[in-house]
Amino acid sequence: MEYDFKEIEKKWQKYWTEEKTYKVEVNSEKPKFYVLDMFPYPSGAGLHVGHPLGYIASDIYSRYKTLKGFNVLHPMGYDAYGLPAEQYAIQTGQHPAITTETNITRYRQQLNKIGFSYDWDREVRTCEPEYYKWTQWAFIQMFNHYFNIDSQKAESIESLVTQFELSGNGKVNAACSETEMFTADEWKGFSDIEKQTVLLNYRLAYLADTMVNWCPKLGTVLANDEVKDGASVRGGHPVEQKKMRQWSLRVSAYAKRLLDGLDNLEWTDSLKEIQKNWIGRSVGAEVNFGVKGSELKMEIFTTRPDTIFGVTFMVLAPESDLVKELTTPDCQANIDAYIEATSKRTERERLADVKTVSGAFTGAYAIHPFTGEEIPVWVSDYVLAGYGTGAIMAVPAHDSRDYAFAKHFDLPIVQVVSGGDISEESYDAKEGQSMNSDFLNGLDVKDAIVKANEEVEARGLGKKKINYRLRDAIFSRQRYWGEPFPVYFKDGMPQMMDLDKLPLELPEIDKYLPTESGEPPLGRAKDWITEDGYPIELNTMPGFAGSSAYYLRYMDPRNNEALVSAEANEYWQDVDLYIGGTEHATGHLIYSRFWNKFLFDINEVCKDEPFRKLINQGMIQGRSNFVYRDKKSNKYVSHGLIEEYDTTAIHVDVNIVKNDVLDLEAFKNWMPEYKNAEFILEDGKYHCGWAVEKMSKSMFNVVNPDVIVEEYGADTLRLYEMFLGPLEAHKPWDTNGIDGVHKFLKKLWRLFHNEAGEFELASSEPTQDELKVLHKTIKKIQDDIERFSFNTSVSAFMICVNELYTLKCNNKAVLENLLVILAPFAPHVAEELWALCGNATSITKADFPEFNESFVQENIHKYPVSFNGKMRFILELPVNLSRDEIEKEVLSLEKSQKWIDGKTPKKIIIVPNKIINIVV
8 A cells, every 4th residue: 555645634634624633622631731823814825835834833832732631722813904905905896805715715725735733613813793893892991991100000091080080190100191280170170071182191092193104005004014115015105204193002001011021931032132122121311401592391311311411412303393393484494394305214214224314403402401501403313203202412422323413414522421532433332431521520430320310300300210112002094904993983082882882893885995085995984973973983903903812812712702701711821832933023922912911900811921932933935946048049058058158047937847957848838938948958957046035926936835735745745844944944945855755754654564565563562672763762752842843853753764664663562652753743644554553543632652761771882991091992791781790701802812911900990881991
């Protein structure tokens, strides 16, 4: 019987589906283990071979933990909202739900072909009302809570209102937007609209004017990761900075907890560092600078108050409200032109671009708080509105960007910390002593910072403060294909819908474009109003809304009464292992952690952190192939001969190339322009060139996993993707080595069959050699899986099968155990052979074999035998011999007598299982 992988894989995939092999429920008798894959967006292109890399790794680990006795939750679903589906709907008029359903169906088929152990009964899709009902519910909860800085947790808005009624907001220490102080009597005297306006400054979900990435062509706000080089990633359309009224989530309130929580997570140091930098904790002082001829105050945040005497100019972010208030009439035109130009750059680009120096003078002057000197106020895009106060004191002698700015605009540079030469560059080190700094002179930097902070507070010029770079998340999108906000407007103020009205479902509209008057697409909906006639919010939520808590919904996906029941949440608790790409290192992980911490605060979940251990898989890159067209003819020159011709390299579809040899007929039929192609061959073959590039349709190097599964089988694909290299590393896809993996599976198959191709195993006791090979492999595979070193596991399986093949092993006990440890990697062939062994239940119900160290211990030791300290030969002896037996054995040898030369040994030194030294 041959290894018929097509029939085997089809058979077992059908079995797993019909028997619901991977279905799991809460089971208090078993320890839980939750393995999660990052939510895929189902694009129309389907999967390429790079996508399953992380899924295969998580599947191996899930199956392994199941064999180890754990109740494993391993779900899959779809991040089904997104701009691509909406853009396709705009182009074709087809509802995004239709294309999304088509794409999901294809993804599901592709995933099933690879044999993943997903509990498909738990599948979720963010575009389904029964799912986004709970996103809407969470938004309402955020609207109804604020963040108490003293307790470091979310508390109800009702409790905040009670404080306002008792004592105003003077004693309230909350994360909030800029708010004027008021007394209890003043609060009671506010109108209802005034009260609602104040509360919006405190709510965790709030409506406010904010700067956004606006893409006129797409008609929507874009997240930072949807913009590159001033253009939308989708379509490459121009993006500009624009102030708009948007919903935001007060993620910044949780900055301290998000930072502190990293200490308790099993994440890589590099990933933690990325999060720490994104959160950006800074300790410093807020200092007030007066403005010449005005009552205005410029509030700045600085981490280096010790350098305050080196301030020679001030800089405002282009978005700062102070720009309008401070700009003098004679500078207005320049400022307007500068802000217009700056609006086309995202904050990320502004931060990253350290070479471009630009700015404009406002005409205003600040007053130095200590010296009273007049300091010019400029505007420049290297200052961001969201960090600190959107205004900085520029100390060019000790900050590289301030230095470049001062040099460019010929502004003064005053050194106030000793130790550096500022003639060519700034001295940014936090070492040295204060100079040219009045009361700070002679103090080391560390002491000068403390002294400066003390003076700032003592003179009433400001206060010490901890600041964070983390920004609030803009939560509005001017799209159709997204979660509707459960919000209506009464007298222009936002109101939340009653929970029993959820889910608020997307309405039907005639087009998926903004209205003629510029409203978002939902402005086209008929009767998009409440029962009482109030208008409903026209924006929709962003993509990350649905992907921020999906891991919780998987725990209890069909619950209509709660996001997740207390029973399910207390059992599954959190994600034990999360595998995904580094592209989510900031946005998704920050938002999910924020969302989870909020739900923890309001007692909806039992764990403060959602993801205990996180591993970033690397990227599988494309391995492109090239043909070489002779510029003087329609002939295509084989790679080894191109030095003899003047050629042009052309990408060719890698699916018509095997082992870098081109299928000539397939190439002629690939595109009409190649129909009459002629070839200059090497040894009768056309050899292609190759290069490692990003996997992309434009480079014709996208490999569909369906093609690999069809030709080699899913088990080969699974093993080969792991075999390519370490999970975390980037590596090129190269089918040149896949034959070796497929041959390994064929060889494994032959271990279970006799020469006539009949299944045949022996029930005799295993030999010591067979047990040694088996248990050596058990230990290796177990250790490798725990370390996520799956590439070395594949090598270990190959070595094991080769050694068993050499031993002509067909022992049932040995080979059944081998199948169990192989099953996580190659589940189909393992199931088939397991059944042929006579087992009535699935191999997923087996127990991972226990490693027995006694079987791998060596029973022979190779002794180096020395005479007078010089090693003369190697002697193999059993490890259990006594000293006397060893001495007798070594002295009886002819080669020993040669070196003893008839003399009586003075001393015989024997260290069992180490050395033998005879002193003559």
